[in-house]
Amino acid sequence: MKPLYLCSILLLAGCTPAPKYLVPAGAPHALIRSELVSMENRRNSVSLVEAPAIGCKYGRTVATSPGGQLVSVRKNVSTPEGFFPIEAGKPLHLVMRGAAKGxxxxxxxxxxxxxPGARYVIKGGIVDSPDTLSGCYIDIFNVDSGARVPKTDEPKMDRNCALDRLPTL
Structure with missing residues (x-):
């Protein structure tokens, strides 16, 4: 009985949510508000997280620490509500993930x-229309000027670990 109990604890520990995103102390910040939607279904969810830190572990390039969660959306309710701080003045690598029924x-x-000091709104979420089977989109706007914030593709991962450089067979 004890091995079964221990295995269930380990399984539950693996399902812990991402830590909450915190602006580094002393860093300049902007304010951001979520208007992300998950469509009204109890199985749908959307999250916006900071990308995990990537590093060398056991000779491979892997995520060494999880990124902090900025926004979580369930049943079209964003958490946190209203404006919250986000680090400003440097590029941030973010990931939006959506999950839907089926x-x-x-x-x-x-x-x-x-x-720094500006206010932003994030719009987007899960799209479910006749044109798409399932997808998501995201746009970020400056609240004060109405301008769309440019988004660039995620950076290419620099694979500099010893085992990553070995030829594949």
Whole structure:
């Protein structure tokens, strides 16, 4: 009985949510608000997280620490509500993930930069229309100017670990 109990604890520990995103102390910040939607279904969800830190572990390039969660959306309710701080003045690598009924999922990884002291709104979420089977989209706007914040593709991973450089057979 004890091995079964121990295995269930280990399985539950593997399902812990991402840690909450925190602006580094002393860093300039902007304010951001979520208007992401997950469509009204109890099985649908959307999250916006900072991309995990990548490093060398056991000779391979892997995620060494999880990224912090900025926004979580369930039943079209964003958490946290209202404006919250985000680091500004440097490019941030963010990932939006959507999950919908029928085991459908989508993910958008991008890099954006926010101006210190500015206010932003994130719009997007899960799309379910006749044109698409399942997908998601994201747009970020400066609230004060109305300008769309540019998004660039996620950076290419620099594979500099010893085992990553070995030829594949």
């Amino acid at each position: 085991n459908r999922s989508c993910s958008i990884a991008f890099v954006s930069e926010f101006a």
